[in-house]
Amino acid sequence: MENQDEVSTGEKCRNIRTGSSPDDIAQAFLDNLYYAQGRIPVLATRNDLYMALAYTVRDRLAARWVAQMQQFRRAELKKSIKVVCYLSAEFLPGPHLGNNLLNLGIYDETRQAMEQLGYNLEELIDQETEPGLGNGGLGRLASCFMDSLSTIVVPAFGYGIRYEFGIFDQEIRDGWQVEITDKWLKLGNPWEMPLPELCQEVKLGGHTEHYQDGQGRSRVRWIPAGVVEGIPYDTPILGYGGNICNTLRLWKAEAVESFDFQDFNVGNYYAAVEEKVKSETITKVLYPNDEPEIGKMLRLIQEYFFVSCSLQDMIRIGKMLGNSPECFDQRYVAQLNDTHPSIAVAELMRLLVDEHDVAWEKAWEITQNTFGYTNHTLLPEALEKWPVELFGQILPRHLEIVYEINRRFLDQVRLAFPGDEEQAARLSLIDESGCRYVRMAHLACVGCHAVNGVAKLHSELLKSEVLRDFHEMFPEKFHNVTNGVTPRRWMALSNPRLAALISGVIGDGWITQLDELRKLEPFADDPAFQEKWRRVKRENKNDLATLILNRTGVAVDPDSLFDIQVKRLHEYKRQHLNVLHIITLYARLKRYPASDCVPRTFVFGGKAAPGYAMAKLIIKLINSVAGVVNTDPDIRGRLNVAFLPDFNVKTGQQVYPAADLSEQISLAGEEASGTGNMKFSMNGALTIGTLDGANVEIREEVGAENFFLFGLKVDEVEELKARGYDPRKYYDSNPALREAIDLIRSGHFSGGNAQLFAPLVDLLMQRDNYMLFADYQPYIDCQDRVSAAFRDQQNWTRMSILNVARMGKFSSDRAVREYCDMIWKVQPV
Template identity: 50%
Template sequence: MSKSSFTIKKKNDRKSLTADIRDHVVYSLSKEAEAANERDMGKALSLALRDRLVERMIQTRDRYRNVKAKRMYYFSIEYLLGRCLGNSLCNMELLDLCEDIFKDMGYDLDEVRASERDPALGNGGLGRLAACFLDSLATLDMPGCGYGIHYEYGLFRQSIHDGYQKELADYWMMEGMPLQLERPDQAVIIPLYGKVVNTVTPDGDYLPMWMDWDDIIGVPYDIPIVGYGGKTVNYLRLFAARASQNFDMEIFNHGDYIRAVQRKVESEMVSKVLYPTESVSFGKELRLVQEYFLVACGLRDITRRFLAQNDDFDEFASYVAIQLNDTHPALTVVELMRFLVDEKRIQWGKAWEITRATCAYTNHTLLPEALEQWSVSLLEKVLPRHLQIIYEINKRFLKKVAAKYPGDSEKVRRMSLVTESGSKKVRMANLAVIGSHSVNGVSALHSKLVKTRLFPDFYELEPGKFNNKTNGVTPRRWLLKSNPVLARLLTDAVGKEWITDLSVLKRLDAYAQDSEFKALFMKAKRENKVRLGNFIHSTLSINVSPDSIFDIQAKRIHEYKRQLLNVLHIMHMYIQIVDHGNEPLSPRTFIFAGKAAPGYWEAKQIIKLIHSVADVVNNNPRTKDLLKVAFIPDYRVSLAEKIIPACDLSEQISTAGTEASGTGNMKFAMNGALTIGTYDGANIEMLEEVGEDNFYLFGLRQEEVEQTLTAHSYRPREVYNNSFEIRQVLGAILENRFSPDDHDLFRWIVDKLLAENEQYMHLADFQSYINTQGMVDKDYASKQLWAQKAILNTARMGKFSTDRTMQEYAEGIWNIKSIKG
């Protein structure tokens, strides 16, 4: 066991922590304690905590260095961290102590923590998964850190006006982030644009020279990531773009001060905004620059760190593992080749061997439109040397393919990095596959489809590199911290071990028939429902009953996630009550949350539809005590922490074969919600774990969807003609029943649902969906049965901890080990 020479000085006792908080109020914030508000106290607490995290971060670094540990670097274009203060206090086991300290000082710790803004560094499951991975790596004492971009503005804050989504700027850094550390001493220079001049060495070897490039500076900011128990503190390193002196001096010398400042602003745009629009040329160029900026900054930092302890790049892959989180960092393959070949003068074959042994790629989507392609002309403009390298990689690779499959020109065409039809584009997913030693999907079904549907040619060529790593979530954030009332009950029942070994919750199986435990479990659920209900009332002025079924769909708004199917069911229930007098056994509160991409018209119209339906349902006296609909705006991690513990029924209803994994499904079930879902993504494995009796499965399977759509045999009008319920619901839309003041507002929905081969097959699954919802209604009416099912969902979610996921990555892909203190 290795030890650091660094000594921890900051103690975690009441006296030391109180003194440090008071000192930071005075010396860091220049305020008197009596004048400090909750925001000031939050900053002071963050700074006092940061002191302790920095000490442990140094100690962790020394521990890794002492054994020359192999390290994993996670490259992701986004990280959806959530508020960091409370999570760090939770993992340091300081929440209760700080609550007492602040109570003595006259403050409510919850209000102090609420003053922190969510870091707007991501916008969906991809970024939240990355955050969970970092938490688990630190908890497992594994040498792994993240690399990303220090965006100043997030995607957007979502506001709702007259039922329509409006996007507002999310300047999350307005008040700063006390926990982070700026590291200007480790800034890196990043070249862009310019040209390639072909020269030769004195020995006659080809020597390309990338010249006349502009440059920007990448300044790192570190956010400490503490594992549970506080022994290991890794970090997330985010790079902010700054203009270099070289960039401006020539313009300054010509006396054009305004233009010089403009160029400075343009160069710093790289890290200003998360996910710029890709609908215009400038947006696409900026996005490409962002992706290269992330990759180049990360690799310069990694190679600097490597060279501090090594000088032989033959050993690079023995000490460095790089995981590409989807295709956004795929340029890592090319940039590492450029560095090894151009800067280190390593022979091409050896450089390619090192690159492939270092890089691994995780695919997160089966949707063709989500597989990135960059135009050759844009790459030539922004990264001329990299385009040359891409062509060389492609030439050598296709030569190998042609030799393996002589005469099969179609296979060569499909596997090429460059599309030849129309304007030439580079397929980034193909690049990531070719340049990695491992390619994994994120659920069993998804990984199968990666091999058979997405990359069948590559799988045939190299079957051994393809594997599955089913996603998970961290139980620290999503159960221990977000649901303290349930967490205490679980700890009382099975002990604290579940916090770092979620499989321990399997012991709850023995309590599923215990009437007293059932009552306590559902009491905890009701407390969370009351809390969410109060928030809904204060935010939306909608009264909801905690005794109703909280039926929740909280996720990005997208047609494949089928919020529309959910709304069709609400319309069906409304019609059944109002027109036919068929009341449900239990009242139902439908809760939605999620953002639509700014340029995604259909998704934004679905948000409008939800609000229009809510206006009708919530204001009809006939449905007043039976149905409620609420859309909670600006979905984010801190809001998810309120929503998820309160859920009774989790909607995971994507068209089978479209959702790679899902992680919201895991969070809901972990907190005692039952799932209504399709046989898709990780739903399948959740179903296997919790048992069919404790999961509401409906709809077509992936094979049925694929066969039907491939054969062009889906005829939604036939489904419509054969279903009275569907005709009623779509008829209500056409009759403007849910848009009485705006006729034909939603006619497009009917047209789309009835279109031949409608790809998300809403109507094909509708009858199965409403039938299964009827089973939900019946089961919820039996309180003892529902409590049993809810307990078993929590009990059997052990597989879906990112602790398990990280162990599998570490052993199967990265070859890194725990380095305990």
């Protein structure tokens, strides 16, 4: 019966909903424009056209999505699969339309269909507002993993938060960053489906009551102060080739009752609506920091809210399929994307013990089996901790559970390290060194069966520094999974010219087996192929030059070396070291106007956390230097500097393909992995970088001779710190560095205002926490080697081809397979 229904429904809707010829697509598009969007072509806005096309594509996903759910159900009923749940407070999927066309394999057909109707596909793709539901690397990684899970055919859910306002839009006014609210939902989101019937209730605040149940067992009841509802919004995540379609399930908070009728009836309209407003605040806005805000109650509520909804949803699905909560860990594995969802450890314990009557020991076994924890940072200030009092106010029952987990854990610690109370204090889930805090990374380490870093070096530093005591206690839990990025979005979609050139010689197997790029190696020395390679890069640079002109008014030369640094603004990432190089070149040219230099275009992009004054001052510095350099007649045609506002996934897709040089210049030991470094290199940029994060492995893969390395190594950084680092010594002894700093300090780039950059310069002169001065000269020397190498275009092209050919390792498919083997113990279907 069920099968018959499927067939007849499918038959009735054939072609208009599933057909993939240009004619089918064109007809379906007009149908959607009329019936879904209520427009005819002459009255349609660009957004109407985009929506109609999006619905047309969504229809073509639907069949796969429904089939997927059916397949899960059948497999689940046979108990033959384990579903991966990726818990992340952030996802940055990027625009969906182009990616779905690529993965469905109907890009060209759709372009033709639009042409038939007189529309330009690229313009419609450009109309989409991307969901900016993340800050940067961590959220983007989650989305790359979702793409890979679907492509390599692993059944999965991404669970997160449907922020009404995502990461702010950045404008640059007078050189300063200005934050504008991101209204990504304003024109409608055709990719999501609300499922109000699958809502979950989440309790907050209040107190607990301990009592004996009928059988005399002690039980706990949580009496909350309030309840909110989570409504799931599902977005399909189709794998390349349409293999399977997984689900990104994001939760929106709503009030349990829209109106409090009693208040309403006595005429207190505002009080009645207040509850609703309060509840909905929970998922209003993404915190725009790439560091946690300790003590921000709303942030803790956000984290708990989406974790509780997700775990309850998992239990609900299990129940629907006839699984008892005791089998939870046989049906699911859940990865914690940093500590933001780590309250899941206590929440699953609560659900199992309090609500499903599972014994503590059994519940603990299930919890540990279920969760894995990925750490994404070495910055001590980014390790999440919550004041005990605040934690207990919002989550009174969870605080009791954390205490109980800690009590049992510290017993274990004292057995392993008898008499070592300092070790116990360091490991404790509660920081009692001053104000008392719950340490979320400790909760994750104890409650998970696996802990991993995101690049080899980072994982080693976790073991030897940040989580040293845990590594001593549980060495078997520690793993490394080096990050990767999806070659679908970051090569095939964003760089169609390069993709076509590559596929033309080695076929298109590389799109799902990135190691196949190795087959390019024999072409690295082929002059005809090199020429084509250069032409692709030249055209991509031309496109980027147009974008830069339109967005910033700066005209740049596509024949110059495109030297690009795009990433969040942070002192440890050292955008200001890049600026010191620019100023050094500028000063050289001013002094020796006739000197021969390789023309360069410096491009920057990235957002600063709104409260991070120093990062915002660095943006102002970049724009101030740009203002002087770009308008100086002595410099014309030799150096240009542009700050591309509002760097996001969409802009990234236009930037990476056009780069000659990728700047990956963080102080060694600070960047956990980086993923932009991979995107650049995959698109044929050469890297100038330190031995930090995944740079180490990129260099290993592409070969030291194809990578511009400079700077202190991790042990040298530590040694220098131990000896007592004094930035002044470098300033005093290096005339070029001194000149660059003095130019900034004199007000040369700030219309004579010597105060403007004083906070930045003073910090460098006094503390220079990220050792720019120590790395300055090695960086300048390395940049000079870059310029010399760029003059030899043949060899440069060779290196560029080899970089791409050797990037196989950095596919997120490889990373996800490693999670499957090592951590999740699941097999691709």
